[in-house]
Amino acid sequence: MTTPTTGGGLLLVLTVLLPVVGVLLGLVVGGRHAQRVALVTLLLGLAIAVALTGQLMHSGEAVVYVLGGWSPPLGVALRADGISIVMILAVAVVVAFIAIYACGNFGTPAGVREARRPVMFWLLLLAITGSLNLVFVSGDVFTLYVALELLTFAAVPLVSLDGRAETLQAALRYLLYALLGSMLYLLGIFLLYGAYGTLDIALLAQRIQPETLAWAAAALMTAGLLAKTALFPLHLWLPPAHAGAPAAASAVLSALVIKGAWFLVVRLWFDVFAGVVAPRSMQLLAAMGAAAILIGNVVALQQARLKLLIAYSTVAQIGYLFLMFPLAAGLNAAQLDSAAAVSGGMLQAISHATAKAAMFMAAGLIYVTLGHDRVADLRGVGRALPMTLVAFALGGASLIGLPPSGGFFAKWLLLSAALASMQWWWVAVMIAGGLLTSAYVFMVVVRALQPAEPDWKPRTRVPRYQQGVVLALAVCSFLLGVVAWCPDVTRIGRPGLSVVEAR
Amino acid sequence: MTLALDSALALLFLGLATWTIFARETFASVAGFLPYGLLLTAVWLRLAAIDVAMTEAAIGAGLTGVLLVGAAARLRSTEAAAAAERPRVLTRLLAAIVSIAVAGVVAVCVLLLPPSAPTLAPEVVANIAATGVGNPITAVLLSFRAMDTLLEAVVLLFALIGVWSLAPDRAWGGRPGPAPVSDPNGTLTYLARVLPPIGIVVAVYILWVGADDPGGKFQGATILAAMWLLVLMAGLADAPPVSGRGLRTGLIIGPAIFIAIGCLGAVTAGAFLAYPQGHAKLWIIVIEVALMPSLAITLVLLLVGAPQRAMT
Amino acid sequence: MTSTTFFGLCAAALVGLGCYGLIVNAQLLRKLLAFNLIGHGVFLVCAIIAHRGAADGLGGDPVPQALLITAIVVAFAASALAVALILRLFEETGSASLTRSDGLAKSDTAEQEH
Numbered sequence: 001m002t003t004p005t006t007g008g009g010l011l012l013v014l015t016v017l018l019p020v021v022g023v024l025l026g027l028v029v030g031g032r033h034a035q036r037v038a039l040v041t042l043l044l045g046l047a048i049a050v051a052l053t054g055q056l057m058h059s060g061e062a063v064v065y066v067l068g069g070w071s072p073p074l075g076v077a078l079r080a081d082g083i084s085i086v087m088i089l090a091v092a093v094v095v096a097f098i099a100i101y102a103c104g105n106f107g108t109p110a111g112v113r114e115a116r117r118p119v120m121f122w123l124l125l126l127a128i129t130g131s132l133n134l135v136f137v138s139g140d141v142f143t144l145y146v147a148l149e150l151l152t153f154a155a156v157p158l159v160s161l162d163g164r165a166e167t168l169q170a171a172l173r174y175l176l177y178a179l180l181g182s183m184l185y186l187l188g189i190f191l192l193y194g195a196y197g198t199l200d201i202a203l204l205a206q207r208i209q210p211e212t213l214a215w216a217a218a219a220l221m222t223a224g225l226l227a228k229t230a231l232f233p234l235h236l237w238l239p240p241a242h243a244g245a246p247a248a249a250s251a252v253l254s255a256l257v258i259k260g261a262w263f264l265v266v267r268l269w270f271d272v273f274a275g276v277v278a279p280r281s282m283q284l285l286a287a288m289g290a291a292a293i294l295i296g297n298v299v300a301l302q303q304a305r306l307k308l309l310i311a312y313s314t315v316a317q318i319g320y321l322f323l324m325f326p327l328a329a330g331l332n333a334a335q336l337d338s339a340a341a342v343s344g345g346m347l348q349a350i351s352h353a354t355a356k357a358a359m360f361m362a363a364g365l366i367y368v369t370l371g372h373d374r375v376a377d378l379r380g381v382g383r384a385l386p387m388t389l390v391a392f393a394l395g396g397a398s399l400i401g402l403p404p405s406g407g408f409f410a411k412w413l414l415l416s417a418a419l420a421s422m423q424w425w426w427v428a429v430m431i432a433g434g435l436l437t438s439a440y441v442f443m444v445v446v447r448a449l450q451p452a453e454p455d456w457k458p459r460t461r462v463p464r465y466q467q468g469v470v471l472a473l474a475v476c477s478f479l480l481g482v483v484a485w486c487p488d489v490t491r492i493g494r495p496g497l498s499v500v501e502a503r
Numbered sequence: 504m505t506l507a508l509d510s511a512l513a514l515l516f517l518g519l520a521t522w523t524i525f526a527r528e529t530f531a532s533v534a535g536f537l538p539y540g541l542l543l544t545a546v547w548l549r550l551a552a553i554d555v556a557m558t559e560a561a562i563g564a565g566l567t568g569v570l571l572v573g574a575a576a577r578l579r580s581t582e583a584a585a586a587a588e589r590p591r592v593l594t595r596l597l598a599a600i601v602s603i604a605v606a607g608v609v610a611v612c613v614l615l616l617p618p619s620a621p622t623l624a625p626e627v628v629a630n631i632a633a634t635g636v637g638n639p640i641t642a643v644l645l646s647f648r649a650m651d652t653l654l655e656a657v658v659l660l661f662a663l664i665g666v667w668s669l670a671p672d673r674a675w676g677g678r679p680g681p682a683p684v685s686d687p688n689g690t691l692t693y694l695a696r697v698l699p700p701i702g703i704v705v706a707v708y709i710l711w712v713g714a715d716d717p718g719g720k721f722q723g724a725t726i727l728a729a730m731w732l733l734v735l736m737a738g739l740a741d742a743p744p745v746s747g748r749g750l751r752t753g754l755i756i757g758p759a760i761f762i763a764i765g766c767l768g769a770v771t772a773g774a775f776l777a778y779p780q781g782h783a784k785l786w787i788i789v790i791e792v793a794l795m796p797s798l799a800i801t802l803v804l805l806l807v808g809a810p811q812r813a814m815t
Numbered sequence: 816m817t818s819t820t821f822f823g824l825c826a827a828a829l830v831g832l833g834c835y836g837l838i839v840n841a842q843l844l845r846k847l848l849a850f851n852l853i854g855h856g857v858f859l860v861c862a863i864i865a866h867r868g869a870a871d872g873l874g875g876d877p878v879p880q881a882l883l884i885t886a887i888v889v890a891f892a893a894s895a896l897a898v899a900l901i902l903r904l905f906e907e908t909g910s911a912s913l914t915r916s917d918g919l920a921k922s923d924t925a926e927q928e929h
Contacts, residue, residue, distance in 0.1 A: 005774065013775045017762060020657055024755040027664070028748065067650045068768070069777035074626050074647050074878075114746060116675035120668040127661050134654070142882055146654045149889050150661055153896060157665035160900065163672070168904040169913060172843060175900065179850055179893050180837070186886060187830075187857045191612050193879060194864040197621025213615045216608060509818050513825045520829055523848055524836040536848060543855055546822065550866040551874030555883045563887045567851065567894050574844055574898045581842070581911045588841045588912060598838035606831025613823030613860065622868030622876040639877035640884070648881060655885045662892035666899040671906075721888060805895040808902065 008055035009065030012078040012137045014048050015088055019130030026123050032108035038122035042092070042099050045129060049085075049092035053489065056085050062493030064139070072140070072200030079139035079202070081493025083346055087136045087263055090350040091256055094357050095129050097473040098255075101361050102248035104466045117161060121249070124161075127154035128252055135260045141189045141272075142199045144264060145182065148228065152178040155257045158249040159241045170240035177227050177237045181261070184224030188217040201271055210276045218273045222285075225268075228261035231322060232292035235315045242314060243307040247364020250307065254314045255357035259349050262321050266345070269325060282326040290429040292319030297436035301443075306363045306373040309440060310356070316433065317352045317399060320414070321345060323426055327417040339491055340420075344413030346490045347483065351406025354477035355395035361470045362392040366448075371459040375444060380452025387467040389448050391474035396441030398477045401434050406480025512549065516542035528582060533568075533575040540564020553717040554640040561725035562802075569732070570806055635784030637715030644719070645787045649776040653765065656758045656794060659801045663754070667745055670809040676746035677814045679807040685738030695737035702730035710795055714784065720791040724798035731803050745810045750800070757797025761790050819863040826863070829856030841912045843901045847894060854890045858883055 022041030026034040055063060062081040071077070080088070102125070106118040131150035138144045152175065160171035193199055195214065196207040208214050230238040238258075242250045269277055296316025303309040324345030328338045365388045366381055367373045382389050398405035411430055418426045519539035526532040541564050547556035590598075627639050627647070634646040644652045670677075686692055706726040713719030734740050743750045764786055768777040778786045829852055836849025861879050868876025905911045 010769060010775065013769070017765075020758075021762060023657075023660070023664070024759055027660075028751045028755055030746065030748075030751065066774060067776050068646060068648075069772065069774040070630070070647045073623060074630065076648055076650050114676060116668065116670055116672055120664065123664050124668070127664070131661075142648075142885075143651060143654065146651060146658060146885065146889065149893070150654065150658055153658065153661040153665050153892065156896065156900075157668040160903075161668060163669075163903075163907070165904065165907040168900060168907060172897070172900050172904065173913060175893075175897055176837075176846060176850070179897075180853070182893075183850070183853050183857055187609070187860060190857065190861040190864055190879070190882075191616075194616045194620065194860075194867070197623060197868075199878075211615075213612060213617075216612050216615075220608075505818060506821070509821055513821065517825060517828055517832075520832050520852055523852065524832050524840075529842060529844055532845060532848060536851070543859075546825075546859070547862060549818070550822065550862045551869065552862050552865060552880045552883065553874075555862065555880050555887070558884045558887050562891045563855075567891050570891075570894055570898055571844070571848065574902060577902060578844060578905055578911050581905065581909075584910060585842045585912065590839050590841065595839055598835050601838060602831040602835035605834050606827045609830050609856070609860065610824055610827035613820065613827060613863070616823075616864070616867070620864070620867035620876075622870050623878045624868055624870040624873045624876045627877050628871040628873065639873060640881050643877045643881035644884065648878075651882075651885055655888055658889055659892050662896045665896050669899050669903045721884065805892065808899050 004064065005066045006061070006064045007059065008052065008063055009078070011048055011052045011055065012063060012065045012080055013067075015045065015052065015133040015137060016130055018045055018048065019126045019133070022126045023123050023130070026119075026126065030119060031114040032118070034119045034122045035103070035107065038126050039099055039103075041126055042096050042129065045133075046092040046096050049089045052080065052085050053089055056080070056082065056492055057487065057489065060492060073198035073203055076143055077139040077200060077202075078137045080137045082488075082490040083263075083266065083342070084136040086346055086350065086490055087259065088133055090353055091129065091132050091136075093476075094255055094353050094473070095125065095252070097469055098248050098251050098357060098361070099125065101251075101466055101469045104463050105246065105248060105364070120157065121161060121246075124154050124158050125252065128158075128257060132256060132260050135263060139201050140199050141192065141201060141204070145186055145189060148182055148185065148261070148264070151257060151260050152182065152228075155253055158253060159245045161246055161249060162244070164244070166240065167244035170237070170244045173237040174241045177234065181224035181227035184220045184227075188221030188224070191217040191220070201267070204272045205274065208272060208276060214273070214276045218268070218276055221268060222265060225261045225265045226288075229258050229265070229318060230315060231288050231318055232295060232315065233288070235292065235296070235318075238315055239308055239311040242311040242360075243305065247360055247367065250311075250364075251357040251360040254311065254360060255353040258314070258318065259353060262318070262349065265322075270328070270342070279326065286323050286326045286426065289319035289322030290426070292316055292322075293429055293433040294436070297433055297440070301436065301440050304375060306366065306375050306378070306444065307360070309375060309444070310359050310363055313359075313399065313437065313440070314356060316437070317356070320348050320352075320411075320430070320433070323414055323430070324348070324417075326423060327414060327421060327426065338417070339488075340413045341417040343488055343490045344410045344417060347406055347413065347480070348410035351398050351410055351477055351480045354473055354480065355398035355405075355407065358391050358395040358470055358474035358477060361466075361473070362388045362395070365462050365466060365470065368460050368462055369458040375447065378444065378447040379450035380456055381448035382450070383452060384458045385462065385467060387471045388462075389445065391467075391471040392448075393441070393445050394471075394474040394478040396437070396445070398480070400438045400441060404481035405478045406483070407477075409481040409484050509549065512542065512545055516546065527586070529578065529585065530575045530582075533571045536571055537564060537568040540568055554638070554719065557717060557722045561722050566725060566728070566802060566806065573806070633783065634778075634787070636787060638713060638717065638719070640717070641713055641719055641787070645790060646778070646783065649765070653758065653761050653776070656761065656798065659798065659805070660754065660758065663801055663804055666805060666809050668809075670745075670811070674810045674813045676744060677810040677812045678742045678744050679804070679810050680735070680742045682812065683735070683738035683741050689737070691733075691737045692739065695733045695739050698733060699730040702726050706730075706795070710791055713791070714788065720795045720798060724795045724802060727795065727799035728802040728806075731799065732806060735803075735807065742807050744814055745804075746814070753800050754797055754804075757794035760793035764790055819866050822859060823863045826856045826859035829853070829859060843897075843904070843911050843913060847897050847901070851890065851894060854886075858886060861886070
């Protein structure tokens with residue numbers, strides 16, 4: 001049985017290898033040229049992502065590439081359907097914004113040939129981009145394991161980039177959780193191979209049987225991935241890690257890196273284990289998500305530091321991403337509703353990515369201006385950084401779910417799926433989450449709008465372009481709801497679902 | 504008879520594993536790790552996984568053991584504080600429950616494996632002629648699943664970048680490790696003078712023979728790395744500065760050539776990482792020869808760690 | 816009991832031992848050792864799957880064996896990164912354990928360059 005390579009498949013290889021080549025080149029040229037290499041590579045990556053989206057919509061089916069000419073089960077195939085390419089595009093766009101923002105903080109000082117922090121940041125940023133793309137396009141579960149490890153090795157050093165003791169501890173905690181997660185995932189892969197003789201996702205989906213071994217493999221792999229995506233109660237590593245990293249790094253980590261593991265859970269549960277997981281397990285997953293939403297938001301309200309508040313907000317928003325599971329396999333299992341839940345989940349992921357990146361970058365600018373990020377003493381920010389405060393508010397609006405933001409439309413889709421499948425309890429959780437989120441967003445904005453002391457001056461002037469970039473990204477996240485009028489790309493290539501114009 | 508052998512092996516390595524967990528001193532625990540790794544190598548041999556046994560002996564037990572022993576030696580001063588941090592009985596009890604549960608899950612899964620094991624061995628044997636190599640593991644690593652091997656080389660590089668990012672700012676671009684101290688008449692110095700040429704020959708042999716028999720570039724690279732480490736430890740040479748352009752080029756040249764050959768395959772043989780008909784073995788050899796030095800450099804640099812001495 | 820089943824149970828024991836060590840030990844280097852033990856347990860499961868797949872004149876299924884080689888190398892890279900982090904933490908603080916308290920509480924009062 002051969003899997004054919006479809007047109008445009010080479011683009012899949014490029015999305016993964018272009019950033020890798022960028023890292024190799026950047027390592028050799030070093031110094032301030034590494035930054036230029038990174039910017040050019042990320043720009044090319046954005047172009048490739050757009051080209052891939054065009055290819056997907058043109059052909060109307062998943063893009064497949066068989067590596068080395070050897071078809072699965074012997075060889076490895078890359079496969080990108082609608083949800084993959086939507087994520088690739090989102091990563092490319094958000095990383096581009098973060099890269100422009102980071103030019104202000106990670107430039108090599110004049111007179112120095114090479115400084116550690118800048119060159120490491122740019123190389124690690126490229127590394128994360130390549131690894132995430134591999135997670136999205138790989139069609140083989142073992143290549144996905146290697147992709148997860150690549151992602152971990154690229155993300156952990158970003159946490160400790162500043163070198164302070166607490167960031168080193170946070171990085172170690174993150175590394176231990178991530179490695180344990182990888183080991184559980186690897187064990188699951190081996191059990192699947194031992195039972196079904198293949199590592200290819202499409203072949204596994206065909207061969208898998210609802211038996212104990214498959215269920216055990218699913219449980220192990222999911223547990224490992226949940227540790228990596230910091231779903232409650234395995235979220236303890238996330239707040240210190242994301243709050244301790246430099247602002248641009250926090251943006252990448254919170255917005256993009258944790259989505260990698262979540263995407264894998266989606267891929268596995270919907271494609272490989274579709275016949276194996278019971279509805280009860282979906283409810284369990286969503287219950288942990290609900291706990292994350294409620295507890296994460298409540299703890300966020302109590303935080304004294306802005307970056308920790310935003311980090312706990314991430315813990316909460318991850319919970320929304322897991323509500324889509326029981327909704328997609330709803331009690332009525334009507335096809336259109338399950339498609340709505342999947343689209344809702346993907347849109348939630350993307351709008352959170354854009355909003356959270358904007359909020360972390362805004363927090364970074366606030367820190368630089370005030371010299372601290374204590375939530376209680378934010379007065380004066382409104383006057384000193386008007387664009388940034390608007391950006392923070394817009395990002396917060398997307399997290400709360402106000403129209404026309406992407407968050408609104410995503411929650412709309414999830415809510416309609418919940419109502420259609422009569423799972424009322426998730427509706428209550430989403431509403432409660434929205435209320436709690438609005439509480440701390442308003443708290444931050446109101447405090448920042450208070451006028452400062454008469455003789456207060458900003459500690460450092462922040463360049464205009466940084467404020468502009470943060471505002472632009474926040475506006476994107478706020479206007480993401482317009483995708484309601486675009487064709488629903490996430491349904492392309494999904495088995496059993498045809499391409500349907502949304503609404 | 505075989506069960507008796509297996510039981511003896513299992514008893515030994517499980518005993519050593521228990522020692523590494525329960526030993527009081529960290530250094531003693533790490534010291535138990537090395538023989539445990541070598542016994543694990545024996546288990547791989549018992550399970551007819553010869554290439555894996557070589558990799559385990561080289562990297563799993565060997566290099567990891569060196570890494571951990573070096574770290575334990577540097578962390579000796581934390582022993583006193585660590586001894587004071589004995590965990591509570593409740594923690595031990597909870598940990599025991601969790602461990603037994605997890606071990607139980609794994610045991611049940613092992614027992615549930617289907618009696619007629621699915622295998623890809625027939626497919627490998629059927630297709631190995633097209634790859635030009637005789638060793639089925641090399642065929643899988645460098646032809647059927649070449650992407651995984653490429654990504655593995657990249658993983659090592661990313662880990663090295665991560666390790667380098669941990670250098671203190673003042674020492675950036677400098678040399679890793681402490682300054683070399685050499686004892687001209689010591690045994691270590693003698694070995695460091697005599698062994699490297701032999702090691703290089705053995706490494707090249709293992710690389711060459713890996714095409715058709717157990718061996719290959721990882722094992723060869725580890726031997727090269729070991730020889731360089733020997734020289735460093737004896738103080739006969741100093742670690743190179745990480746800002747050196749030659750060093751960095753050496754690091755990336757292996758993966759770069761691998762990617763270039765992959766692109767060549769995309770152009771001439773129809774798919775990325777495919778090889779032109781009839782010339783597969785040639786390109787595989789080129790990749791292995793290009794990767795081995797880069798791998799060796801990466802392995803050594805991963806072991807010696809982040810730069811600590813600024814360039815003067 | 817065949818040798819593969821026997822070693823499979825040994826693998827389970829290794830994973831259990833590693834889990835225990837990971838949870839109980841406070842020192843990071845011991846946690847890393849325990850993690851390596853878990854890894855070896857998982858690798859042993861793969862090796863017995865490979866051995867069960869012996870066919871067509873080969874002593875074992877080459878695909879899982881190749882996966883094992885990759886996994887061993889990746890585990891080494893992980894250990895190297897972890898050791899570098901532990902040593903750096905030791906240089907900064909003089910301790911090599913994860914303290915229970917959230918270290919970020921100290922930064923509330925300290926104001927550092929970001």
